[in-house]
Amino acid sequence: MFDPRSDPTLGAVLAGNAAALAGVVLFGFDLHTLLVVYWIETGVIGASIAAKIRRSEATDDPNELPDWEYSPMGGGSRSVRELAGASNRTVLGQFLGTYAVFWTLLGAIVISIPDDVAGIDPGSPLVVVAATVGLAATHVVSYRVEYLGRREYERTGPVALMIAPFDHLLVLFVTVWLGSIPVRLFGEPVGALVVMVLAKTYADVRAHGHGGTNGSGPEEKAA
Template sequence: MRRSIDRGRAVRATLSNAVPLFGVAALGWPAGVLLVVYWIEGGVALLRGALQASFARQEPEYGVIPGAVPGKALDDKRGGVSVGPLPPIYPRNARAVFAAASVLLIFWPVGAGVVAAATVDTTVPVGPVSLAVVGVVFGHAVGLVEYLRSEQYASVSVRSALFGRSSVGVLVVGVGVVGLLSAASAPSAVLLVVVSIKFVADLSIGDHEETSDDPTEWDDDSSEVETPDGPPTATFRADRRSLLARAAGFGPLYLLVPPYLFGAIGAVGVGLLAGLGAGLLALGAAVVVTAVAVAVRTDVEVGHLEYRVYRDRIVAYDTLLDASQWALKRRTIEDATVASSVVDSIRPGTRTVVVSTFGDDRRLRALERPEAFVESVTTDR
């Protein structure tokens, strides 16, 4: 496998660096042109990292995801879902991928400003630069395919997959160093040294920090969520349609709090720059995108849960991820009630069930047949 990984790394490095090397050595590219290529490669590398992180099997490190990123409940989701021949995608990595995508959205326009300032007096050769960009895209595509084919995802964490050495290298060496050289009007010989160093680094340095430990047991059922042998005495499901309707209905309210608030701020900015009509269209788009995002997040978090009642415990099983999420021993249940809310009359679906266990409450939202569930878990314990 190591020989295959090295060959794939060589192909990726050659595709990504061949045209910049030729451009500097033979065509005399200035730093500004090189900066354009590396700016684009930085975005491609971050996008590749976000895709790779979705498949990372190792348990996420503590503190890898900022608390402001929405969807904290996804961090505790067990199991993954496979799409076609691809390996499982793990919802627990979703917040880290979202954070990386946010970095990309910030990096791209900021980097564009730096590139624009560096190329004010530079003629950018569209043909060669386009060829270099094609090489960059294909090079990182080769890296992504090799990452999946050689099962590198099994031994990397989400942090390593997101911020691989290639991403850090192109941002630091490519954008950072070349940006400084552009401001200093460095000669071609110096640029050639920088491009050569990047090429050699891409060839010789592995992209990820792989652990020597066995893959995490994150996906294996522990004693806390072990499903008993035999069929459950009763099974109750979340009303998925009601959950999605609630999420979509409350979605616009999320625009009042970060990070969704930035969508509303962006719409205001569009309105100030392009007029009231464009601002209203942008606000409408922000509302739709937010509602869809909240609905998708809710669906993954709780939309596929079914609650299996056994003689001695309750198991929350996710049918999408095909894994037990949590379990409660029935003897620890102090109370189970159907909670009331002032919005029950207008909110779609059934009410929430609250299961209390020695000071800890679990809220089972939009549960089908809530009264029957309460009776099932509170009798014959």
């Protein structure tokens, strides 16, 4: 049985998605409010990862990193394995230069939805601000309790941390694109929004289980 005390990060993932579901069912969140909150959540995750990269004291093994290529801002395509052994400052710069591009692109898509899709109203600023405060607080607690309190920074290298949030970013890209389909066809039925939240929750949990941001990546070796 899942015990949130044994995995605070997964607990934060479930709590955030549960809050979104409650917002749809109980408070009438519309599609755009939901997607803006999800986009902000991804930005908060990026900020959390940046803080973890700066604090990391572990060393990455290039043989245990995925053979992914990325294109940092102002540079050509590179393999993440090339960063193994680089300083935390270097890895942080590469992370920010890559993640910021994807996050900004996603934000442009999300923010433009009311202009591009007939019948979609802009999200509620009050809800978005409240969600931002709540999400930030959740990740601060997770950082203090899990990353520092459980000394995760000694087990997870900066490059492993750098690649961790991209599964979540991909989930949100898919959510944005697929979430617009029932809205274009049927408007904004609560059922469609509930299904979208549940699908994102499932994808988030799967991404977490495959490395996510829980620190159970390749740096944790058996004794």
